Amino acid sequence: MPKISVKIDDKDLEVEVGTTVLDVCRANDIDIPTMCHLKGLVDVGACRLCLVEVEGTSKLLPSCTTKVQANQVIHTQTDKLKKYRRMITELFFAERNHVCSVCIANGNCELQDLGYKVGMENVRFPYLFQNCEVDSSHSKFVMDHNRCIMCTRCVRVCSDVEGAHNWGIMNRGYQVRIIADFNVPWGDSTTCTYCGKCVDVCPTGALWNKDATQGSMQKYPQAVSDLVEKREMKS
Amino acid sequence: MDKHLPPNTIMISPVTRIEGHAKITIMLDDASQVKDAQFHVNEFRGFEKFCEGRYFTEMPAITPRICGICPVSHSVASAKACEMIMGITVPYTGNLLRRMIHLGQHISSHALSFFHLSSPDFILGWDSDPVKRNILGVAEKFPDLARRGIRLRKFGQELSERVTGKKIHIMGIVPGGMSFPLTAENRQALLDWVPEAIETTQMGIDLIKKYHQEHHQEVSTFANFPSMYLGTVGPQGEMELYDGKLRFIEADGTIAADQVDPKFYLDYIAERVIPWSYLKYPYYKPHGYERGFYRVGPLARLNVASKMKTPIAQKEFEQFKAIGQGQPVHGTFYFHYARLIELMQAVEECKTILEDSQVTQSKTQVTGRHNYWEGIGCSEAPRGTLFHHYKTDASGKLVNINLLIATGQNNPAMNRSVLEVAKQYIKGKDIKEGVLNRVEAAIRCYDPCLSCSTHAIGQMPLLIEVRDHQGGLLNAIQRG
Ligand code: SF4
Numbered sequence: 001m002p003k004i005s006v007k008i009d010d011k012d013l014e015v016e017v018g019t020t021v022l023d024v025c026r027a028n029d030i031d032i033p034t035m036c037h038l039k040g041l042v043d044v045g046a047c048r049l050c051l052v053e054v055e056g057t058s059k060l061l062p063s064c065t066t067k068v069q070a071n072q073v074i075h076t077q078t079d080k081l082k083k084y085r086r087m088i089t090e091l092f093f094a095e096r097n098h099v100c101s102v103c104i105a106n107g108n109c110e111l112q113d114l115g116y117k118v119g120m121e122n123v124r125f126p127y128l129f130q131n132c133e134v135d136s137s138h139s140k141f142v143m144d145h146n147r148c149i150m151c152t153r154c155v156r157v158c159s160d161v162e163g164a165h166n167w168g169i170m171n172r173g174y175q176v177r178i179i180a181d182f183n184v185p186w187g188d189s190t191t192c193t194y195c196g197k198c199v200d201v202c203p204t205g206a207l208w209n210k211d212a213t214q215g216s217m218q219k220y221p222q223a224v225s226d227l228v229e230k231r232e233m234k235s
Numbered sequence: 236m237d238k239h240l241p242p243n244t245i246m247i248s249p250v251t252r253i254e255g256h257a258k259i260t261i262m263l264d265d266a267s268q269v270k271d272a273q274f275h276v277n278e279f280r281g282f283e284k285f286c287e288g289r290y291f292t293e294m295p296a297i298t299p300r301i302c303g304i305c306p307v308s309h310s311v312a313s314a315k316a317c318e319m320i321m322g323i324t325v326p327y328t329g330n331l332l333r334r335m336i337h338l339g340q341h342i343s344s345h346a347l348s349f350f351h352l353s354s355p356d357f358i359l360g361w362d363s364d365p366v367k368r369n370i371l372g373v374a375e376k377f378p379d380l381a382r383r384g385i386r387l388r389k390f391g392q393e394l395s396e397r398v399t400g401k402k403i404h405i406m407g408i409v410p411g412g413m414s415f416p417l418t419a420e421n422r423q424a425l426l427d428w429v430p431e432a433i434e435t436t437q438m439g440i441d442l443i444k445k446y447h448q449e450h451h452q453e454v455s456t457f458a459n460f461p462s463m464y465l466g467t468v469g470p471q472g473e474m475e476l477y478d479g480k481l482r483f484i485e486a487d488g489t490i491a492a493d494q495v496d497p498k499f500y501l502d503y504i505a506e507r508v509i510p511w512s513y514l515k516y517p518y519y520k521p522h523g524y525e526r527g528f529y530r531v532g533p534l535a536r537l538n539v540a541s542k543m544k545t546p547i548a549q550k551e552f553e554q555f556k557a558i559g560q561g562q563p564v565h566g567t568f569y570f571h572y573a574r575l576i577e578l579m580q581a582v583e584e585c586k587t588i589l590e591d592s593q594v595t596q597s598k599t600q601v602t603g604r605h606n607y608w609e610g611i612g613c614s615e616a617p618r619g620t621l622f623h624h625y626k627t628d629a630s631g632k633l634v635n636i637n638l639l640i641a642t643g644q645n646n647p648a649m650n651r652s653v654l655e656v657a658k659q660y661i662k663g664k665d666i667k668e669g670v671l672n673r674v675e676a677a678i679r680c681y682d683p684c685l686s687c688s689t690h691a692i693g694q695m696p697l698l699i700e701v702r703d704h705q706g707g708l709l710n711a712i713q714r715g
């Protein structure tokens with residue numbers, strides 16, 4: 001692969017053409033928060049946490065879906081970006097109902113970690129207090145829409161890695177919801193294979209195992225990344 | 236005096252040194268004699284309502300948040316209710332650890348209640364400077380005692396921390412058992428602490444007995460009135476703090492119902508909603524509302540029990556029983572003594588558990604699934620018998636939750652105690668701080684935790700209504 005030069009946060013780097021800004025940063029110990037991104041899944045740029053500033057462009061660009069171009073000068077840690085990251089995090093919390101103290105994912109949650117990371121001490125936006133459903137119709141898993149942040153990792157892992165296409169998306173705006181099949185209770189889905197990959201990749205307490213309890217619910221998003229990598233190596 | 240109240244009403248608010256907030260209204264008649272007293276509860280948390288729609292296995296993690304001093308009792312009652320829904324039995328070691336953590340909570344809660352909240356009254360005197368009548372005042376005069384009280388509380392917390400790694404809102408008590416085992420090292424550390432805990436408890440017992448002797452008249456007459464009692468007992472009628480069957484006794488001590496499985500509690504307990512309090516008014520159903528008035532908690536547990544489970548506690552128990560001369564001990568002041576005797580049994584029982592060779596085994600949990608639609612769990616919280624009752628839909632989501640909490644069950648008795656004390660100590664409008672403190676003290680005997688017992692939602696406006704003895708509205712006061 002041909003190489004190009006870019007400058008990220010004052011570091012001069014030689015990188016392969018076609019690499020995303022995020023991958024370059026991760027490879028060079030530049031820390032950018034992400035939520036919808038998961039190695040092994042197709043990036044969709046849904047959460048906007050990974051935004052970066054590129055000199056010469058007035059728009060902020062999501063690093064997970066933006067490929068590096070020759071001689072770009074990129075900033076990843078400006079005050080403006082930090083402000084937006086914190087704001088986005090607060091909006092996640094304000095949109096649905098996150099009560100960490102009683103949540104199954106408490107202590108094992110990427111969203112909670114993000115809150116600490118961006119220094120969220122309080123939420124400055126009014127909570128929507130949406131009346132979201134808890135779907136416990138599946139014999140093995142629970143889907144709690146109260147804690148879903150619409151990262152769509154579950155949708156992508158189900159269609160692209162498992163090939164089952166159980167999960168989909170319905171509605172728009174704050175009424176957007178993850179649905180099973182054509183909006184049936186998960187337990188009635190005819191496509192779900194009970195593989196549990198969606199539970200493993202879900203960054204929050206939205207998807208969980210029925211026999212888990214607070215403290216014992218561990219997610220393994222890395223398992224999916226590893227699986228995809230091994231499959232790619234084989235082919 | 237509150238300017239919104241009519242001239243013949245005395246209001247004491249807030250009751251200091253109890254968990255949560257409360258107001259007491261004392262009504263005087265035209266001759267300035269106490270006519271009636273009501274203990275108002277105006278805290279409001281609505282747990283039963285907002286748990287609806289949650290998956291049932293989440294409850295042992297949610298309900299400990301109801302209360303910062305008895306989280307373990309909620310977790311235990313909740314896990315038991317879940318286990319009934321799943322139809323599973325907790326493994327031996329899991330049950331041992333749960334029992335130990337539960338006893339640990341009794342130890343820290345009772346130590347808090349006695350050494351921090353109540354001992355200032357006995358040690359420094361009812362009529363001492365209110366600014367100093369607290370644990371700091373005790374620490375100033377009796378530093379060793381205060382330090383020991385604090386350490387005893389810590390020991391109780393340590394019993395759960397050494398298993399779960401978390402002191403207050405414990406994780407680890409789960410449907411099917413415990414999610415953490417106890418290491419040999421932690422077991423030893425706890426065992427090493429036991430002798431000191433026994434010694435401190437004994438100091439507390441000696442203190443209260445000395446006070447009983449010196450203030451015999453006051454102690455024996457303080458809010459002394461007959462009532463029924465409810466507590467949990469083992470198969471031989473021994474006092475139980477964790478698991479067992481229910482026993483109700485009549486005011487004269489005869490057994491009204493014995494070895495009742497907690498899952499039939501609704502056959503024995505009914506609840507009445509009253510207009511001026513957020514607390515529900517439970518009563519012994521077979522006797523009806525008027526006669527079925529009962530108490531729970533340390534005094535009740537000792538009154539219903541035939542014996543204690545451990546030797547030192549048994550010795551004290553015999554002295555306690557002697558006070559009643561064959562009858563239950565009705566004097567509200569004896570709650571403190573009863574609490575300390577329980578504390579002794581809890582410490583001694585922890586020792587027995589820690590000495591059990593299976594306590595460090597690793598099999599602490601079994602799993603299960605949603606098999607039945609309804610579950611009832613019960614535990615003896617520090618303040619009395621606690622019930623969790625869940626109904627689920629076909630997918631395991633909660634559709635109905637009933638939490639019957641100790642302070643709620645003691646609520647009628649608390650009112651009664653306040654009235655008794657008010658009648659005895661308040662004559663006319665001229666009221667001194669020390670007298671007011673005795674009225675508050677009557678409430679503190681029950682060690683009420685008001686936040687957790689006020690859990691019925693949406694039944695009344697957010698106002699406190701002041702009524703006369705016939706139920707007529709005298710005035711309404713804004714909460715706050
Ligand atoms: S999903 Fe994460 S952030 Fe949301 S309540 Fe649960 S632990 Fe907290």
Ligand code: SF4
Nearest residue numbers: 148149151152154202
């Ligand atoms: S359920 Fe989990 S993985 Fe799926 S969109 Fe919601 S937060 Fe993301």
Ligand code: FES
Nearest residue numbers: 045047048050064
């Ligand atoms: S991680 Fe890039 S937009 Fe979500």
